[in-house]
Amino acid sequence: MLNRELLGPSLFLALFTLYAIVAWQIPLLPFEEYETVTSATLPKVYAAFGIIVCLLSIGATLLKPTEQTDSDDVLEKSNVIRTFGLLILMVIYSAALEPIGFLISTSVFLLVGFFVMGERRKAILLLASIPVAVVFWFLMTQVLGIYLVPGNLWS
Numbered sequence: 001m002l003n004r005e006l007l008g009p010s011l012f013l014a015l016f017t018l019y020a021i022v023a024w025q026i027p028l029l030p031f032e033e034y035e036t037v038t039s040a041t042l043p044k045v046y047a048a049f050g051i052i053v054c055l056l057s058i059g060a061t062l063l064k065p066t067e068q069t070d071s072d073d074v075l076e077k078s079n080v081i082r083t084f085g086l087l088i089l090m091v092i093y094s095a096a097l098e099p100i101g102f103l104i105s106t107s108v109f110l111l112v113g114f115f116v117m118g119e120r121r122k123a124i125l126l127l128a129s130i131p132v133a134v135v136f137w138f139l140m141t142q143v144l145g146i147y148l149v150p151g152n153l154w155s
Helices: 004-023 041-063 077-100 102-116 122-143
Strands: none
Touching: 004 041, 077 102, 102 122
16 A cells, blocks of 8 residues: 555655654753743744644545556666665765865756656756756855855865
């Protein structure tokens, strides 16, 4: 009964449950003891909201009548290969972030990630990766003033 529509919400339910356990263990500072909103409030709200959404999604999936076909199999060989390919790509991205820099490594990560997921049109690959990385870099560095590593190649 574990199909594609049920696997995602179940994994997120486990993740949000672990997050809730950690959120409820955040210690309060002495001056936060009688405050309404503390440093632990938002993580607790996120965890509760995530658990509620996951439970609603699982309930809707279980109540919806579906036909079982072979195409619903989540653990197809191609899906497993794509998943491990993306995991390896994430490790390479984290290793390349410092030497190459945020802009280039993020653009390449998105480009290769879209390719691994099955997109083959060059225009879509370029327009979905490079502008996204540039706009995100601009917002983070120029608008919000957050430091993103420029890379060691340029220094």
